[in-house]
Amino acid sequence: MNQIWMQPEGAWGARSPRTLSFSARGGACAFFEVEAGDRLRIVDPEGRQPARLYAGPGAFGEATPGAPPLLDTLRTRGDGAGGRSVEAALAARGVAPSDLEAHALFHAESPPGSSFHATAAASSVCVLVIPGGPMAPDAQDPPTDLRVEIEPATSLEGRAPPPLAPPLLDLRVKAATAEAFSVKAGQYIQIIDVDGRQCADFLAFDAVALQAGDEYGLDATTTHTLMGSTAPKPGLLSKYFDARMVPLVEIVQDTVGRHDTFMLACSAKYYEDMGYPGHSNCTDNFNAVLSPHGVLPKKGWPAINFFYNTVAGPDDRITMDEPWSRPGDYVLLRALTDLVCATSSCADDIDPANGWCPTDIHVRVYDSQSAFSKGMSHRMTPDAEPRLTRESGFHPRTAALTRKMEDYRGFWVPTCFNAAGPLEEYWACRERATIMDLSVLRKFEVIGPDAEDLMQLAVTRNVRKLAVNQIVYTAMCNPHGGMIDDGTLFRLGQNNFRWICGDEYSGIWLRKLAEDHKLKVWVKSSTDQLHNVSVQGPRSRAILSGLVVSPPQEPTIDELKWFRFTVGRIDGVPVLVSRTGYTGELGYEVWCHPSQATAIWDSIMTAGEPHGLTPMGLAALDMLRIEAGLVFAGYDFCDQTDPFEAGIGFTVPKDKPDASIGSEAVARRRDNPHKRMVGLDVTGNEPVGHGDPVYDGRTQVGIVTSATKSPILGKTIALARLDVSAAAIGGSVEIGKLDGHQKRLPATIVAFPHFDPKKTRVRAESPTRGDQGQASPAKPSPENVATAGIPA
Known part of the structure; x- marks a missing residue:
């Protein structure tokens, strides 16, 4: 359960009363507490999700008869579904599961948005049970999340969210002050914005060096250089270094995603220049709390400015606005050596930096043995609960083969694998077969x-x-x-x-x-409930045809047409297999429940070993999809396209x-087009990337949306969106680098896709003789063409 402290939208600059809000995961159970007078609202956003609320007698009126005992429910659920954790939480409060009575919520035909409202007649612990088991790949009954909102009878102002683990240090940094503290190597530091929209500057120094009289703290130039990042950055770097190039801290979790790295913490000069001499400021506060540790004072401290909303404008000017952080948002760091740290609650109340009203920051330190997953939070909508980066069901297998992972749309996905690399993975897909985790869909x-x-x-x-x-x-x-x-x-x-x-x-x-x-x-x-791997390449059919067992009424892998799917089993595990992909090659996607993903991965890898099956990451996929002319959201289209x-x-x-x-x-827009997507063949080997301007003479006529150096074509190719007046096939344009004019790369407008424009490889029918692993190009039927949406 991920709790957040919601702040309703109020007047500009004002802080409104807060509501405790969280999503209770489908198929799991969640523990929470209410006080007498608290107003509870439980919402079923998607509908058709029954639930049971267990609470103390009389807390929410008359109980529902015949509900299963709570203890039986908890014992049948693993800790991943919250069973053991809830049982432990009840025991810690001296509450037996039998002390709570059940209230039935919703039903199998509840419409989307159904809700339960009640005011707690007495203080009580509560357990929300959301039934639902693993969804079969061909079923459509996933257990889905419920939203819990508690409007407290008393104010939540200044109340920090529950700790992530038993804390070693629980430190409140009052508004417009700073505090120093020490941490050991491996320990975790959580910086919490208690009431939202409040900046917290952070400093760290090598503790052993300080004891020897040497001051080595976070160094802006070294960190930006080693991490290959410009300054300022509206986010965080993964590691922060001192001037010796020694890493001091790494970022583990971030629920906000927007911060400033190494602009100065506010100083006396800033306020003097603004007409506020003598104003409290973070730099002087840091000097005061760090002096006992032997840190020399500065006129301005370069700091990690957590939650500070820096805006780096196209005019090369730095501006700022109110922070994005909500009540209870936090950053979790890990100390990479023994540290002396200092954290401030920024004193700025003369501009939007802290929402015009400085509030408290809370610091917690956790033991090095605490288990915290790495990730950033993602919000589906601006008012949604943040959710940390997830691991797919295939992650235990992919993580064992590479450390090159990237946070792609809220999932950890391999960039490439240690055994090969992007280029080898690319050729494996074009010549043999690859397997890739695409559960992020x-x-x-x-x-x-x-x-x-x-x-x-x-x-x-x-x-x-x-x-x-x-x-x-x-x-x-x-x-x-x-x-x-x-x-x-x-x-x-x-x-x-x-x-x-x-x-x-x-x-x-x-x-x-x-x-x-x-x-x-x-x-x-x-x-x-549904994770998937993509098995792509000319030998993909041969790998899967002997592996997937389909029922008599369903097509086999050899019979499966393009853009069709079948159901079956792989070594006894239920799967759905679709003849789809994102590579321009013959290929399939195998869909299963996450709990059985490792078994599916192992079976496919074993079957694929004689065929040279290779794991593949995002880097190789990008080359393949650009060659095949397959568009990518955020690059080749957006909500304006x-x-x-x-x-x-x-x-x-x-x-x-x-x-x-x-x-x-x-x-x-079809009848009166303004822009057209085209392919570009780029002269030379200079790198071209998304967003590069395309020129006809002095006039910009479009932009590059995607580009790659095509291994199979031996040249740089691109997809570009051009003004229709300049988009004729065979025309010449130039891609602008530097300022767009000082350096130009010639390019020729061509049709796309650049590779296999007739889609003969993905349409290949099952061969009747010869090498069963080789994709045999065949003319597609009109039905196949219509299904896939590829022009005949």
Whole structure:
């Protein structure tokens, strides 16, 4: 359970009363406490999620008869579902599970947004149980999260959130002051913004060196140079060094994501220049608390400015605004050597730096044996609960093969693997086969009698043509024609769909459309119940055909057509296998429950060993997808880009019988295009990247959206969005570097995709003779072309 202290939106600069809010995970149980008079609200955002609230007698009225005993429920759940943790929390408070009585909440047909409201008649511990087991890959019944909100009878002002573990130090830094403290190597330091929108400057010094009379603290120039980062940075670096290039601290968790690194903490001069002589400031406060430790005073301290909202403008000017931090947000660091640290609660009340009202900072130090996962928080929407970077079910296997991981949309995903590297992984996919963890994809189960109507409304394709066991690639647009996301839509039944995409907001958007249009449909998040690996390359069919056992009524791997799926088992584990991918090669995706992911990985790797199967990371995937002309959100399209400008106009049929959201705007933009997606062949070997300007003479006519050095083509290629007047195939343009004019790279406009434009490799039918591992190009049927959305 991840608790956050929510602050409702109020007047500019004001701090409103807070609400304790958290998401209780589907299929788990959560412990919390209420005081007499607290108002409790439990919401089922997605619907169809039964739950039971266990509380003290009379706390929330009459109990529901016949509910299962709480102790039995806790004992059947592992600690990952919170069972043992909740039992321990009850025991620590002297409460037996039998002391609590049950209240049934919601049911199997509850509409989205159903809620339970009550005011606590007495103080009580509470346990919220959300039933639900592992979802089968071909099922659509994922247990989903409930949202718990507690509006306290007494103010939460100044109250820090619960500790992450038993703390060794619990230190309050009062508003406009600073505190110094010592930590040992390996211990964890948590810097907490208690009430939100409050900066906390942080300093650290090598404690052993200080005792010897040498002062080695965090050094801005060294850190920026070693980490390859500019200053300032609206975020945090992974490690911070002193002038000897010795790392002093590393960042473990960050629930905000926006900070300043090494601008000066506020000083007396700043306030004097602003007309406030004698104003309390962080630099003087640091000097006072560090003096006993032998640290010499400074006129201004370069610090890690946690929560400070620096804005580095395109005009090369540094400005700032109110912090992004909410009540209870924090940064967790780990000491890499014995340290003397100092933390301030910034005294600035003359500008937006602290929301115009300095408040407290709280510091906790935890033992080095504490177990904390690494990650940054991600919010689906600005008001959503932050969720730390997740590990997929395949992570135990991928993490054993590489330390090169990146936080990609809230999941740890390998960049590349130690045994090969991006180039070898690329060639393995083009010539043999690769396996890649793509569990980061967001999945939504769309079910109910109006499911088809909802998806027909939400996406650009004609969903009514989609058959059961068929998949279609499509765009999802907003009313002005810009793309919310692209993705694949699976039809599992007459009223059953699965939307697989990159953006979690898609689920919120679908639920909003259903509500606005009064459709009886449920959109259930299944990302945490359905993880997947992509098996791609000319030998992928041979690897999986002998491994996946399908029931008689389902197609085998050899029979599976492009953009179709089948169900079956791999060594007894239930899987869904789709003939889809993101590489431009023959390939499949294997979907399973996360708890069985390692078994699936092991089975596929064993079967793939004779075929040269190689694990692959994001770096190689980027080369493959650019060669194949496959677009990427945030690079090749955004919410200002329509499908035609993104180069996927084939997803917008002219003969769709029902209007979809944005269809009128998209039609206007199709008939009156301003920009066009094209390919570029770039002369020379200079690097080209996303955002580079494209020029026709002195005039900028577009930008590069994606680029790579193509191994198989032996040249630099790019996708670019150009003004239609300058987008003729065969035309010459230049890519601007430096200021866009002092250095130009010649390029020729070409059609895309650059590699295998007729998609013969991904369309390859199963060979009837010869090497069963080799992809045999075959002419696709019209049905296949229509399903995939590739122009014939």
